[in-house]
Amino acid sequence: MPLGEPAVRAFLLSLTAVVASLVALPAAPAVAAPTDCSSLEAIAHRGLHPARVDENSMTSFERAAAEGFSIETDLWADAQGQMWIFHDRNTLRSTGVDGYIDKMTTAQVAALRYKKAGSRIPTLEEAMAYWATIPETRVYIELKQQTTVERVAQQIRDAGRVDTTWFTTHAAYTHRVAPDIRLAARYITSPPPDPQVLTDQGVDIIIMGPTGITATEVDRYQAGGIEVQDRLANDTREWRNTIGAGANAQLTDFPQELVSFCPDALQPPTIEGFTPSGGPAGTPVTVTGDFFTDASRVTFGNVSATFVVDSRTQLTAVVPENVPARANITVRTPNGSVTSSTPFQAAPAVVDTFTPTTGSPGTPVVVTGAGFLDATAVAFGTASAPFVVDSDTQITATVPTDVPASSRITVTTPSTTVESNALFTATRPVGVDALSPSAGVPGTAVVITGTNLSETSAVAFGASSASYTVDSDTQITAIVPVDAPAVSKVSVTTPTGTVQSTDSFKVPPTIGSFTPTTGTNGSSVVITGTGFAEARFVRFGAVTATFTIDSPTQITATVPADAPASSKLGVTTPAGTTQSTDPFKMPPTIGSFTPTTGTNGSSVVITGTGFAEARFVRFGAVTATFTIDSPTQITATVPADAPASSKLGVTTPAGTAQSTDPFKVAPTITSFTPSSARAGSSVVITGTGFLQARIVRFGAVTATFTVDSPTQITATVPANAPARSKLGVVTPGGVTQSQAAFQLLP
Structure with missing residues (x-):
C-alpha cells in the first residue's frame, strides 16, 4: 500500500513507535551468516547525531560524511515556500516551540533552535551546497509535501547531485516531474506491491520492512531492475535475515553484534604498509592493511590514482603523474578513510644548495633540496654530521670536528644517497686571546694575539674601524682609531665570522690645549684633545660645567658662575679622567x-x-x-x-x-678745639676724609693747615678771620663745614 494512506503517514510521523514494535514481530527464518558483507550500506538516519549533536543539523551531516555513512534527511516547506531540513511537522519535540512548520513564516523558522545543542535549522540551499562537496557520500531525502517536488528537483540538478535518492508518497507524480533523479518508495505492508507497479511509477529502490524479507522477494524485485533495501532497527534477527536473503541493508541503528558478524561492513580501512617506498609515476605500489573491499578512492597526497582491490587486506595502486616529491597514501571506503603514517617517495632526494659554503666545526649549514623527510645520515665528505630535518626541502647540519678541508655534502635516505655539486670549505676557528696594551689613546699601536688570524679582513674597536697589519697567524697590530669608544671590545673579522676580545680596551681622554686660557663666567672655552666621544663631565677645578661634544677630539664648555679664579680643566669619560696641564684663569x-x-x-x-x-x-x-x-x-x-x-x-x-x-x-667735621682763639692760634679739627685736604677756611677766609691724619687737621687762625665763622675743609671728595661756629678773640 502506498505511503499516502493515513495509517502509513501516521507511522512515518512516529518512527520510534515503529522501531519499538519490531521486537514483537515473529522471528524471521534463521539463515546462515554470510561470509561477505560488502552489500551492507550504513545510512545515518537524520544525519549522525550522537550526544550534543542535533538531528538534521549541518553538524550531523558533517559527522556522517566523516565517518563514511550515507545520509538520510527530511524536507518541509514553510508557509512562504522556503524549504527547510526538518523531520516533524510539529516543531515542539525538537525545538520546544509548539507550531506547524508548514504554517510558519520564513522568519519564524529561521529563529528556531534545536533543544539539544542549540543548532539552527538548515535551509535546503545550505545542505545542498555542502552535499555538493561530498560526492562520494550517498544522500536520501524524504519529501514531506508534493508541492516541493519541482523546486527540489531543480536544486538537486544545480548542486550536481542527480545521484541523490529521494522517497515520497507521490511516486508516480514525482517520477513524471523529475525522471532523472533516483526514486525510492517505502512500504511497510505485506505483501508489497508487484514489481511492475513500481516500475510504472519510476521507482528505483524499494525499502521494505520492518516485516522481514525473503530471498524470493529479493529475487523478484531484482529481476525487475529494482534495488531492494530493508529498513532495519535494533533487531539482530532482522538484519541477519536481510543479509542472508541477499538484500542491501539500510541501517538506522547499529547493533554492536554487527561488528563481529560483518566486521568489514562498518570498520574503516587501515594501512599497515606499502612497497616499494618510492618510485616515479607509473610505478605499481602494493598497499597492505585491512577492510579494503569497498575502496572507492586512493590518492597520493591530493592526486587520485588508479587502483585494483586485490583482497580485503591488499590493493595495488599506480603512482599518478604530478605527485609531490613526498606524498602520503590515502585509501577511502564508504566506512571512512585512512592515510599512511609514512610518505611515499615519488621523487629521489636531491641536494641543490647549501649555505654558508665555508665554516668551522660547529657552524650550522642549511642544506636545501628535496626528499629529505626520511634522511638517515648527513656527511661532510667521510665525516658524519649531526643534523635536523627542517622540512622535506631543508636540512640543518652542523659541521663536524673532523671535517675535511674541502668536501661534498651527502644526504642519505632509505632509498638513495645524494651529494652536493659544490664543495664545502672548512675553516679553522678564530680566537682573540689578549690585547697589549689594554688601554691607550687614539693612534696607539695595540698588539692583538690569538689564533687563525692570517685571513683577517677587518679590525674594530667597538663599532669604530681600525687600520691594522697582520703580523702572523697569531698576531695583528692595530692602531686605535680617533673615534674609538672609551671602553670597547676589540673585534677581528675573518671569512669564518667575527670574534671579540674577552677584555675591553680603554681609551682614556687627554687634554692637549684649551682656548682662551682666561675668561669670565658664562664664556665659552674650546678644549682639544682625544677620547672625548663619551665624555660624561667637564670640570673647572671641582666645579662642574655644561658642555657640548663637538667631536671625539673637541669639547666646548661654558665657564660656570662659581668657577675658581684659577683652576685646571678636567674631562671625565667611562675610561677615566684627564686634567689640563695649565690652569684656566678667570680674572675678576x-x-x-x-x-x-x-x-x-x-x-x-x-x-x-x-x-x-x-x-x-x-x-x-x-x-x-x-x-x-x-x-x-x-x-x-x-x-x-x-x-x-x-x-x-x-x-x-x-x-x-x-x-x-x-x-x-667726602670729608666730615665732627668737632674742633678750641672753639675760640686769637689770630695766629692753632685749632685742631677732627673728622674724616682729611687725607687729601686742599683748603681749610674760617668762613670765607683761607687758613694755613697741616693734615695730621685722615681724621685730624691742625689749622692756624688767620689774621683776617671773621669774628664768628664756621670752619670748612675741602678735599677732592667734596666740601664739609662744621656745625658750630668758631669765635675769634680780640
Whole structure:
C-alpha cells in the first residue's frame, strides 16, 4: 500500500513507535551468516547525531560524511515556500516551540533552535551546497509535501547531485516531474506491491520492512531492475535475515553484534604498509592493511590514482603523474578513510644548495633540496654530521670536528644517497686571546694575539674601524682609531665570522690645549684633545660645567658662575679622567659699585664676576676689609685712609680688576678745639676724609693747615678771620663745614 494512506503517514510521523514494535514481530527464518558483507550500506538516519549533536543539523551531516555513512534527511516547506531540513511537522519535540512548520513564516523558522545543542535549522540551499562537496557520500531525502517536488528537483540538478535518492508518497507524480533523479518508495505492508507497479511509477529502490524479507522477494524485485533495501532497527534477527536473503541493508541503528558478524561492513580501512617506498609515476605500489573491499578512492597526497582491490587486506595502486616529491597514501571506503603514517617517495632526494659554503666545526649549514623527510645520515665528505630535518626541502647540519678541508655534502635516505655539486670549505676557528696594551689613546699601536688570524679582513674597536697589519697567524697590530669608544671590545673579522676580545680596551681622554686660557663666567672655552666621544663631565677645578661634544677630539664648555679664579680643566669619560696641564684663569671684572660716594667706614657693594676667590679689595692703593657675598658681589668697607677719590680694585689669583669710575670719600667735621682763639692760634679739627685736604677756611677766609691724619687737621687762625665763622675743609671728595661756629678773640 502506498505511503499516502493515513495509517502509513501516521507511522512515518512516529518512527520510534515503529522501531519499538519490531521486537514483537515473529522471528524471521534463521539463515546462515554470510561470509561477505560488502552489500551492507550504513545510512545515518537524520544525519549522525550522537550526544550534543542535533538531528538534521549541518553538524550531523558533517559527522556522517566523516565517518563514511550515507545520509538520510527530511524536507518541509514553510508557509512562504522556503524549504527547510526538518523531520516533524510539529516543531515542539525538537525545538520546544509548539507550531506547524508548514504554517510558519520564513522568519519564524529561521529563529528556531534545536533543544539539544542549540543548532539552527538548515535551509535546503545550505545542505545542498555542502552535499555538493561530498560526492562520494550517498544522500536520501524524504519529501514531506508534493508541492516541493519541482523546486527540489531543480536544486538537486544545480548542486550536481542527480545521484541523490529521494522517497515520497507521490511516486508516480514525482517520477513524471523529475525522471532523472533516483526514486525510492517505502512500504511497510505485506505483501508489497508487484514489481511492475513500481516500475510504472519510476521507482528505483524499494525499502521494505520492518516485516522481514525473503530471498524470493529479493529475487523478484531484482529481476525487475529494482534495488531492494530493508529498513532495519535494533533487531539482530532482522538484519541477519536481510543479509542472508541477499538484500542491501539500510541501517538506522547499529547493533554492536554487527561488528563481529560483518566486521568489514562498518570498520574503516587501515594501512599497515606499502612497497616499494618510492618510485616515479607509473610505478605499481602494493598497499597492505585491512577492510579494503569497498575502496572507492586512493590518492597520493591530493592526486587520485588508479587502483585494483586485490583482497580485503591488499590493493595495488599506480603512482599518478604530478605527485609531490613526498606524498602520503590515502585509501577511502564508504566506512571512512585512512592515510599512511609514512610518505611515499615519488621523487629521489636531491641536494641543490647549501649555505654558508665555508665554516668551522660547529657552524650550522642549511642544506636545501628535496626528499629529505626520511634522511638517515648527513656527511661532510667521510665525516658524519649531526643534523635536523627542517622540512622535506631543508636540512640543518652542523659541521663536524673532523671535517675535511674541502668536501661534498651527502644526504642519505632509505632509498638513495645524494651529494652536493659544490664543495664545502672548512675553516679553522678564530680566537682573540689578549690585547697589549689594554688601554691607550687614539693612534696607539695595540698588539692583538690569538689564533687563525692570517685571513683577517677587518679590525674594530667597538663599532669604530681600525687600520691594522697582520703580523702572523697569531698576531695583528692595530692602531686605535680617533673615534674609538672609551671602553670597547676589540673585534677581528675573518671569512669564518667575527670574534671579540674577552677584555675591553680603554681609551682614556687627554687634554692637549684649551682656548682662551682666561675668561669670565658664562664664556665659552674650546678644549682639544682625544677620547672625548663619551665624555660624561667637564670640570673647572671641582666645579662642574655644561658642555657640548663637538667631536671625539673637541669639547666646548661654558665657564660656570662659581668657577675658581684659577683652576685646571678636567674631562671625565667611562675610561677615566684627564686634567689640563695649565690652569684656566678667570680674572675678576667690576661692573659697578654703589654708592659711588661715601664716608670712611661706610659700606660699598661691588658687582662683577670672578669674585669667588677675591684676595684684596682696594680703594686706590688703600686696602679695605670686605665680604664675598657671591661670585658676582663683594661688600667692602671704606677704609679710614681711603683717598678722597680713587678707583676700586679687586684682586684674585687670576688677576686684578679696577673700576672704571672712582669712588669718592667726602670729608666730615665732627668737632674742633678750641672753639675760640686769637689770630695766629692753632685749632685742631677732627673728622674724616682729611687725607687729601686742599683748603681749610674760617668762613670765607683761607687758613694755613697741616693734615695730621685722615681724621685730624691742625689749622692756624688767620689774621683776617671773621669774628664768628664756621670752619670748612675741602678735599677732592667734596666740601664739609662744621656745625658750630668758631669765635675769634680780640
